[in-house]
Amino acid sequence: MCRLAAITSNKYFSPMENILALETMKEGHDGSGLGLTLKDLGGEFEDLKAYPVMSGICSKKGISILDEFMDKHGFKLQHVWTPKIKKVKGVTSRDYYFARAYNYPEHYKNKSMQEKEELLINTRLELRKIGESDESIFVFSFYPDVITLKEVGDPLQLGEFFGLDKNGPKAKIIFAQGRQNTNYQIYLYACHPFFIQGYCSMTNGENTAFVPIREFLMSRGFPGYTGYNSDSETFTHILHYTVRHLGFPLTYYKDVITPLKPSEADMRKDREALKLIKQSLRPLCIDGPNMVIGFTPDGTCFMVQDSKKLRPGVVGGVKGKYALMSEECGLDSDIPKRDKTKDIFPMKYDMVIISPQAEEVMVWNQLHG
Amino acid sequence: MEPASRLDHNHQLSLREFPYIVRWRDDRCKRCGKCTAICPVKAIEPTVQVQRAIESAGITPAPVTTRKAVHIVEQVLDMERYCTGCGSCTLVCPNEAIEPEYNPQHKFYHYKNKGGEPLKRGGRRNDPAVSTLDRLKFTRISMLTDPALDAGRHEFRVRTLLGRILPPEELPLKIKNGKLVVDKDSGKFVPPVREIFPIMIGSMSIGALSPPMWEGLAMGVAYLNEVEGLPVVMCSGEGGMPPRLLKSKYLKYFIIQIASGYFGWDEIIHALPHMKEDPAAIEIKYGQGAKPGDGGLLMAQKVLKLIASIRGVPQFVDLASPPTHQTKYSIEEAVAKMIQSMSMAWGFRVPVYPKISGTKTARAVLNNLARNPYAAALSIDGEDGGTGAAYNVSMDKMGHPIASNLRDCYLDLVKQGKQNELPLIAAGGVAKKGNLAANAAALIMLGASAVSIGKYIMQAAADCFGDEYNRCNLCNTGKCPRGITTQDPKLYRRLDSDRVAERVVETFKAADVELKKIFAPMGRSTELPIGMSDGLSIDDKAMAKRLDINYAC
Numbered sequence: 001m002c003r004l005a006a007i008t009s010n011k012y013f014s015p016m017e018n019i020l021a022l023e024t025m026k027e028g029h030d031g032s033g034l035g036l037t038l039k040d041l042g043g044e045f046e047d048l049k050a051y052p053v054m055s056g057i058c059s060k061k062g063i064s065i066l067d068e069f070m071d072k073h074g075f076k077l078q079h080v081w082t083p084k085i086k087k088v089k090g091v092t093s094r095d096y097y098f099a100r101a102y103n104y105p106e107h108y109k110n111k112s113m114q115e116k117e118e119l120l121i122n123t124r125l126e127l128r129k130i131g132e133s134d135e136s137i138f139v140f141s142f143y144p145d146v147i148t149l150k151e152v153g154d155p156l157q158l159g160e161f162f163g164l165d166k167n168g169p170k171a172k173i174i175f176a177q178g179r180q181n182t183n184y185q186i187y188l189y190a191c192h193p194f195f196i197q198g199y200c201s202m203t204n205g206e207n208t209a210f211v212p213i214r215e216f217l218m219s220r221g222f223p224g225y226t227g228y229n230s231d232s233e234t235f236t237h238i239l240h241y242t243v244r245h246l247g248f249p250l251t252y253y254k255d256v257i258t259p260l261k262p263s264e265a266d267m268r269k270d271r272e273a274l275k276l277i278k279q280s281l282r283p284l285c286i287d288g289p290n291m292v293i294g295f296t297p298d299g300t301c302f303m304v305q306d307s308k309k310l311r312p313g314v315v316g317g318v319k320g321k322y323a324l325m326s327e328e329c330g331l332d333s334d335i336p337k338r339d340k341t342k343d344i345f346p347m348k349y350d351m352v353i354i355s356p357q358a359e360e361v362m363v364w365n366q367l368h369g
Numbered sequence: 370m371e372p373a374s375r376l377d378h379n380h381q382l383s384l385r386e387f388p389y390i391v392r393w394r395d396d397r398c399k400r401c402g403k404c405t406a407i408c409p410v411k412a413i414e415p416t417v418q419v420q421r422a423i424e425s426a427g428i429t430p431a432p433v434t435t436r437k438a439v440h441i442v443e444q445v446l447d448m449e450r451y452c453t454g455c456g457s458c459t460l461v462c463p464n465e466a467i468e469p470e471y472n473p474q475h476k477f478y479h480y481k482n483k484g485g486e487p488l489k490r491g492g493r494r495n496d497p498a499v500s501t502l503d504r505l506k507f508t509r510i511s512m513l514t515d516p517a518l519d520a521g522r523h524e525f526r527v528r529t530l531l532g533r534i535l536p537p538e539e540l541p542l543k544i545k546n547g548k549l550v551v552d553k554d555s556g557k558f559v560p561p562v563r564e565i566f567p568i569m570i571g572s573m574s575i576g577a578l579s580p581p582m583w584e585g586l587a588m589g590v591a592y593l594n595e596v597e598g599l600p601v602v603m604c605s606g607e608g609g610m611p612p613r614l615l616k617s618k619y620l621k622y623f624i625i626q627i628a629s630g631y632f633g634w635d636e637i638i639h640a641l642p643h644m645k646e647d648p649a650a651i652e653i654k655y656g657q658g659a660k661p662g663d664g665g666l667l668m669a670q671k672v673l674k675l676i677a678s679i680r681g682v683p684q685f686v687d688l689a690s691p692p693t694h695q696t697k698y699s700i701e702e703a704v705a706k707m708i709q710s711m712s713m714a715w716g717f718r719v720p721v722y723p724k725i726s727g728t729k730t731a732r733a734v735l736n737n738l739a740r741n742p743y744a745a746a747l748s749i750d751g752e753d754g755g756t757g758a759a760y761n762v763s764m765d766k767m768g769h770p771i772a773s774n775l776r777d778c779y780l781d782l783v784k785q786g787k788q789n790e791l792p793l794i795a796a797g798g799v800a801k802k803g804n805l806a807a808n809a810a811a812l813i814m815l816g817a818s819a820v821s822i823g824k825y826i827m828q829a830a831a832d833c834f835g836d837e838y839n840r841c842n843l844c845n846t847g848k849c850p851r852g853i854t855t856q857d858p859k860l861y862r863r864l865d866s867d868r869v870a871e872r873v874v875e876t877f878k879a880a881d882v883e884l885k886k887i888f889a890p891m892g893r894s895t896e897l898p899i900g901m902s903d904g905l906s907i908d909d910k911a912m913a914k915r916l917d918i919n920y921a922c
Contacts, residue, residue, distance in 0.1 A: 206515030208892030212788075212900040219786030246537055249547050258895070261526065262564070273542050273549035279530055279562055280537040283789050285896040288515050307895050308523060369548065 002192065002204045003178040004313075006293045006324040007334060008301045010172065010357040012042030015149075018176035019159040021323070021330035025178065033179035034155040035191040037200050038147045038171035040299060044081060045147070045169060051078050051101040052120050055140045055148040056127075057188070058096045062136030066127060073123065074105025081169060083149075083162040091153040091161045099147045099169065117143075117197050121224045128189075128227075138188050141195045147171070150191045172357070173295055177202045190229035194236035197224065198297030201239055204326045205290030205311050207231035209283075216283040217241065235292050238284050243296060250296060251364050252277065254351045257286045258307035260366060268369040293324045299356035309348040315361065316343035322358045382446050388477040388839055389454035389469040391444040397466035400440050404458035404467050409848040412452035413467075416443045442467065448480040455834045455841040457850040471838050478761070487762060491844020491854060493659060493755035493798065493824050494765050497837040500753060501772040501912065503802050505811040508906040508921050511892040520882070520889035527884050528600070529818045529897050531650055532562030532720035533745045534790050560745065561718050563649055566593075566601045567897055568809050568880055570873075571750075571796050571821030572626045572652060572724070574606030576667045576676040576688070577757035577844070579861035582831055582853045585869025589830070591619045592874050601877050602649040604821070607665055607690060609633015609679045615640040620648050626724075627711065628654035628665055630690030632680040638714075647719045650745065651711045655694070655704075656726030658754025658771070658797035660763040665690035668758060670847040673856040700737045708743050720745030727751040727769035727797060735778045739787050746792040748821065749774055753798025755824035755835075757854055758845030771797040772815060776916050779816025779900060788900060792818030800825035801837070805876070806883030815916065816900045827853050830872035831864060 005021040007013065015036050022034075045053065058066055070077070079101040085093055108116055124142040131137020140148035147169055151158050155178045159165055177192040192202035207213065210231035217225040217237050222245070225237050235257070242253050259278040265271050289310030295301045303313050303324045315324045317335045325331045331343065346352050349366040384390050391413055405415050418441050423432045444452060454469045481488035511518070518525075541557035542549045570590065575583045586603055593599040600622075607628035614620065615637060625648045627634060656662065667676070667688040677684040694707070704723065711721040722745040725734055731749055738744035751771025756764065775795045782788040795817035799808045801824075809820045827833035831853045834841035844854035852864035888894060891904050898904065906921035907913050913920035 206511070206892065208509075208511065208515065209896070209898065209901065211903045212898070215783045215788065215900060216786075219783055219788070221786065247544070248549060249544065252549060261524075270548045270550060272551045273540075276535070276540050276542065276551065276559065277537065277549070279534050280540055280789065282530065282534070282896055283899070287895055287898075288511070288892040308518075 002326070003330070004176070004202050004204050004291070004293055004324075004326040005178075005330050005334070006173075006175045006202070006301060007321070008173045008295075008299070008324075008354055008358045009321040010359070011320070012170040012172055013174070014164060014168065014170055015174050015176065016159055016164050017334055018174050019155045019164065021325060021334045022155045022176055022178040024329040024333040025325070025327045033150065033152045033188075033191045034158045035177040035179065035193055035202070036149040037141070037175045037193040037195055038169055038173070039145060039200070039295060040172035041145050041147060042170040042172070044079065045099075045101065045145070048079055048101045049145045051103055052142055052144050053099050053101045053147055054124070054142040055099045055146075057094050057138040058098070058131070059136040060095050062131050063096050065130060066137055069127060069130070070102065074107070075102040075123075078103050083164070083168060084166075086161055086163055088157045088161040091151065091157055093161070097149070097162070121197060125223055125226065143195070143198065146195060148193070148195055150188050152188070173299060173301060175200060175202055175293065175295070187229050189227060192230065192232055194230070194233045196236055196240045197244065199236060199240040199244065199294065201236040201292055201294035203232045203235050203290045203292045205232075205306065206288045207234060207286055207290065208288035209286055210234060212283045213238070213286070220245075235286070235290070236294070239294055239296075241284075248277075250300065250302065250353065251351055254304050254364075254366050256281045256284050257292075257304070258348070258366075259285055264367060267367060270369055291326065301354045303346055303352045305346055305348050305350065307348055314343055314345050315352045315354070316340065317358065319360070320358050322354050322361060324352070324354070382448060382480070384444060384446065385472065385474060386476045386480065387444070387448070387451050388472055388475040389452040390472050391452050391458070392468050392470050393442045394466045395441065397464045398442060399464055399466075401463065403461040403463070405442060407457045407461050407850070409455065409457065409843055409850045410450050410453055411445065412450050413442050413444055413458065416441055448477070449483060451477065453841050453843060454838065455843070455850050477839070481761070487760055489758060489760055489845055490764070490839070490842045491755070491757050491759075492764070492835040492839070492842035493801075493837070494753050495837050495839045496765070500798050500801055501770060501907075502798060502808040502811055503804060504907050504909065504912070505772075506906050506921065507810065507887055507891060507904055508919065509904040510890050515892055518889040518892060518894050520885040523889065523894055525885045525888065525894045527567060527881060527888070527897065528564050529567040529792070529899075530562050531565050531602070531746060531792060531819065533560035533742065534562060534792075535559065536787070536790055558717065558742070560743070561720050563602070563720060564600060565649070565819065566599050566877070566881070567813060567819045568805065568877065569601065569624075569794075569819055569821050570603035570826055571823040572604035572606040572654065573757070573823055574608035574667070575610065575679060576608045576632075576671055576856070577606060577854055579849070579852055579855050579864060580675060581861050581864040581866035582827070582869060585830065585864070585866035586826065586873055587614065587619075587623075588866060588870035589873025590622050592870060593877050594622050597874065597878060599877055599881060604652055607632055607654060608667070608676070609636050611679065612636055612640055616643045616645065618645050620644060621646040623648050624650040624652050626652045626654055628690050629692070629694045630665060630688065632682070632688060632690070635681045636679060641714065647715055650720040650722060651715070652748065653707055653711065653721065653723045655723050656728070656750065657724075657756060658726045658750030658752055658768050659756035660759035661726035661728060661752075661768045662692055663759060663763050664692040666758045666845075668845055668847060671856045676856060700734065704737075705741050705743070708741065712743050722746035722748060722794075724748035724750060726754075727771055727774040729769060731769070731774050731778055732781050735781060735791070739782065739785060739791050744791065746794055746818070747778070748794035748796065749778065750821070751795070751797025753801060754796055756844075768797075771795050771812070773915050775812060775817055776815045780917065782816075783900070788816070794819045794821055796821035796823070806880045806887060809880070810884055810887045811905060813897055813899055814901045814905050818897070818899055826873065826876065829876045830869045
């Protein structure tokens with residue numbers, strides 16, 4: 001079972017906080033990988049919020065292909081961050097890790113954000129396609145104000161490897177996953193968190209309904225619904241599909257992935273709508289054990305459980321800083337000075353929602369809507 | 370001179386030509402005559418034989434030849450009275466003195482064409498081989514990385530949807546105070562959808578089935594819904610329904626079928642204004658797996674008073690439904706119109722869907738229906754489906770196996786993104802070997818939303834003798850020895866409708882438990898695993914490739 005550490009704060013902080021929290025939960029990850037997604041960037045990216053940031057890994061060959069591709073498509077490099085790699089035993093270094101801010105092509109400057117987002121996702125997917133077979137290019141995200149780092153190895157060692165303990169990017173929302181590999185091979189694209197057009201999620205379970213969900217998403221006609229090297233990537237795409245594509249309020253994500261029984265739904269005021277969405281979105285109902293942590297473009301963070309609450313998850317903190325962790329010890333490590341009696345262990349009907357800037361925590365109950 | 374053929378019996382068949390050879394034991398038989406009386410085809414008869422014996426008795430025994438007449442039970446060497454192997458004789462024999470035995474070397478089909486009339490029979494395809502459905506295994510077991518669910522403790526919902534489902538983008542929803550509400554002013558048609566148990570009883574008419582059999586099924590279905598909370602639905606078959614049932618509150622558990630003969634529809638239309646409930650759905654029969662491209666047939670001997678009155682026809686006439694609906698000249702127009710007419714009759718409150726026989730062209734039908742917003746589902750009946758009467762050649766050689774037919778259709782829907790919009794109902798050979806839940810689950814994982822059963826429920830609930838060795842299969846003759854497919858009161862009084870109902874309930878309750886025992890270890894509990902093809906494997910590479918599932922050996 002993977003370990004998850006998400007922190008949302010009104011101040012910039014280092015991803016080392018997440019990594020140290022993962023360290024306390026170490027017995028739950030096997031060092032098969034670390035995934036980090038940073039949103040609302042600080043440090044050297046604080047003034048670059050309008051520019052899309054591409055995060056990824058390239059071989060020597062890959063980076064020249066990438067440069068040529070980006071040039072050809074009119075993207076102008078604005079800023080580059082590369083980690084200062086420190087050789088660490090157990091971590092095999094690849095050629096080039098990067099987070100690069102680009103300026104949009106000239107003819108896109110006056111286009112709507114929606115058109116820009118379409119360009120960004122198509123660019124990411126094309127680069128992924130070019131570099132996937134020989135692993136010369138990995139692109140994890142290409143979106144304004146978001147950086148993603150992924151590598152195989154122990155989280156703490158990787159923190160050291162990337163030099164995150166000394167300097168590096170900071171952010172107000174950071175999601176981290178310490179990976180327990182349950183796929184058949186360790187593959188970077190299978191590492192959480194997953195990100196698509198401002199929506200991000202990570203989970204600590206198994207999605208037994210993976211194939212029908214994947215088939216449903218892939219047949220929506222949206223190019224971004226692809227990949228699925230991990231069954232958990234579907235959770236991110238369901239979030240994107242529900243909230244962005246269908247325009248449903250965030251709480252309906254819970255109603256889509258774990259719909260209520262008819263007798264329970266009858267207690268809700270919006271029962272008629274619930275009945276319809278349960279039918280129409282039947283293939284997106286998840287099964288199997290899962291706790292999902294996610295964020296949306298406005299910086300709202302949330303945690304939900306599968307319909308039986310088969311995985312752990314806890315939310316706690318103080319005003320201005322909250323952590324969403326898979327285990328209590330992770331929370332203790334990150335925010336020890338908090339009122340523990342106010343820790344929230346969401347149960348099967350709950351959705352814990354933390355407003356942007358970690359302003360307040362709300363527990364939404366599915367039964368009451 | 371006497372012809373040699375009379376002397377050497379040359380034109381007489383030997384017992385070895387017959388599909389079943391009756392083993393009769395002289396030493397155990399007490400000559401009660403029960404077996405010869407019950408035999409539905411008079412394949413055995415009491416007769417007298419002269420036996421020669423040599424006896425030696427007395428103080429100085431000298432062999433003496435004696436002749437005496439003995440009563441025996443003899444199998445008739447007339448192919449028109451062949452033993453069907455039903456075993457009714459064995460059932461009634463008090464001394465276990467008689468039993469039919471299958472003869473694998475038989476030449477039955479060589480002779481069943483007397484008068485130029487090909488063999489007609491009931492039952493299903495005579496192929497005892499293990500079917501594709503029975504070769505499918507569930508190999509994705511939740512182990513350690515994710516906990517298997519507990520079929521006894523965890524909450525399960527084994528339900529499916531019958532009816533056209535709108536794509537999420539087209540739902541008439543709007544946001545009001547942060548909540549989704551149905552936009553009543555949108556004018557958008559929301560098709561009717563029923564939540565049902567994924568195994569349904571397929572179309573068997575009240576003429577093909579005897580009154581106690583049909584009644585037993587109907588009572589069982591009502592009990593399952595009303596008492597057990599298991600929403601099992603049953604299709605009427607062609608031939609209408611008892612008027613009292615049409616006007617009762619139980620109509621909601623029935624799918625009314627309309628087929629090319631339109632039998633019974635006069636009564637149904639007249640009952641419409643008096644209906645308290647809508648039916649579960651309307652099935653338009655365009656084809657049947659057992660006799661693809663062939664019409665329905667109820668032989669004259671089964672058209673007795675009750676049947677004649679329900680169907681609105683005279684007694685004792687052959688009731689043949691044409692192979693196709695006479696108004697049907699194109700799918701895009703006539704079929705669409707029929708679906709709309711039926712929908713309109715119930716104010717668009719009832720799902721209406723067509724049933725076709727398994728065919729290579731099923732995808733063409735499907736793609737057309739996928740574009741018809743009123744088509745509520747597509748039911749595909751594979752080659753192993755059963756029937757009450759058909760030509761043997763139709764049953765044995767015509768049609769398409771359900772597994773690949775269904776899979777192709779499902780994957781076609783996936784390509785179009787409509788896999789959740791048009792439910793597929795699969796039938797034809799489900800539980801041929803008795804594995805109801807396993808076959809149903811396999812079809813669901815290949816993409817079916819529901820499955821239909823027919824022959825199996827006759828076997829499970831009313832002890833039908835029929836099997837794939839052509840045992841019994843007398844459904845067409847009206848001489849069903851179990852009283853299941855006959856209109857002869859002397860025969861159907863053998864069947865107790867209460868017991869049939871009880872067995873229907875037991876069968877479905879057991880299937881419900883077994884489905885959970887399949888889904889739980891695969892980590893599925895909240896929604897039916899429709900299209901969860903990664904859960905399935907088969908031990909044949911070509912089949913695995915064809916079905917786009919795993920190969921495991």
